[in-house]
């Protein structure tokens with residue numbers, strides 16, 4: 299087809315704006331603080347808060363900022379147009395959709411409506427608050443990093459916090475193995491600084507994409523997870539392309555030649571402080587933003603991890619990775635859920651319909667091995683709701699024998715932020731097989747393994763009690779249904795009057 303004269307494809311530059319998502323949230327999901335707030339009061343307003351928070355006038359600059367946006371599975375699900383239970387399936391479906399990326403010119407890119415360079419580019423003019431009492435400094439916490447991998451030319455996307463160190467300097471935590479760290483090492487070997495762009499304030503799907511580590515151009519991952527064409531624009535001081543509809547972009551480089559400097563301590567995603575580390579730092583060259591930009595912060599630590607952005611994001615990523623490992627290990631996986639209360643990666647629950655005995659253990663092995671940060675794996679039958687703490691508690695209490703159903707393995711690479719590791723380099727993992735005894739084909743479940751539920755009185759008829767019993771052994775509920783009883787006590791009296799009435803091992807009535 300001849301493309302001459304064809305208009306560029308239309309791309310929505312507002313539909314995936316962070317502000318637009320917040321506008322969809324009702325008061326049960328979003329609390330608005332319209333009065334001025336000091337940055338010193340922001341952390342207290344977020345601690346343990348189940349809702350997203352929008353501050354209209356934060357700090358002396360009266361900046362608009364939001365936080366805790368992704369700190370609930372419900373809000374994450376709303377951003378993906380689904381339910382908390384359907385979220386993983388929707389994310390997996392979108393991951394398979396081919397991405398479409400549309401480059402827009404700088405004039406059209408909302409995120410470049412304001413360009414600040416030189417002395418005007420100032421990290422300390424952004425509404426960045428101290429998150430935890432002993433943090434080393436205020437941290438930019440909802441920063442999505444975009445960098446180009448020199449080996450492939452692809453864009454790598456991740457989330458990395460930034461510790462404010464000055465107007466144009468911030469520490470970056472890059473101690474954990476990651477693709478960005480590998481890219482940084484390549485630039486270090488070449489003796490060049492690593493160009494990077496940090497996006498702050500973006501659609502929830504962009505944050506989910508940033509947590510994934512896949513061998514693809516991760517700009518495409520952002521587009522796939524949005525489920526829509528992704529408008530991108532080139533940064534003004536380097537060749538990195540970023541979402542053109544974001545709120546803020548911090549452009550600059552990570553210094554690869556200066557010695558690393560102390561970074562931290564910082565309240566970490568397991569609910570304890572991470573120690574001071576030696577990390578490289580970011581040098582700012584420009585800030586670009588929308589003219590009415592909305593800053594974003596992510597919650598991470600404390601006693602209510604389930605109400606933090608970090609745990610909810612981690613959990614979804616863990617579920618996606620675990621699901622793909624399970625797909626090769628077993629069949630019959632009915633669901634996977636990682637609990638946010640543990641920081642999002644330590645406890646993974648799997649609902650499994652076992653086809654043959656032992657599959658629960660295969661599932662445990664697959665999930666234990668697929669991610670370093672998975673510590674405990676719980677496998678249940680499909681009748682257990684993996685999203686319900688109460689049902690998991692019940693299954694652990696009643697379907698588990700510690701000397702038979704516990705799988706303990708040691709010597710795995712440790713997650714050092716876990717205080718129970720106590721300085722060791724390896725740690726233990728455990729699997730809990732919470733499935734009921736396996737039934738072979740043709741074996742019916744004994745009543746002692748059936749879960750009581752209210753009677754359903756299915757197939758209501760108006761037969762006589764004798765006729766119903768003549769059909770074969772029946773539970774009391776079945777006798778009520780067969781005779782059309784809406785009470786039951788009259789059946790007791792009729793049974794009492796019957797000659798030759800017997801009970802089988804399951805308690806069903808029959809006539810000899």
Ligand SMILES: Cc1cc2nc3c(=O)[nH]c(=O)nc-3n(C[C@H](O)[C@H](O)[C@H](O)COP(=O)(O)O)c2cc1C
Pocket residue numbers: 439440454455456457458459460470471472473474475476477478479508509510511512596607608611612
């Ligand atoms: C809110 C949040 C903050 C994070 N901060 C950091 C961080 O400061 N340093 C880090 O190494 N990983 C951090 N992570 C994890 C990485 O973003 C994640 O491992 C990502 O997949 C790395 O991407 P990459 O391997 O493509 O570079 C964070 C994750 C979340 C959800």
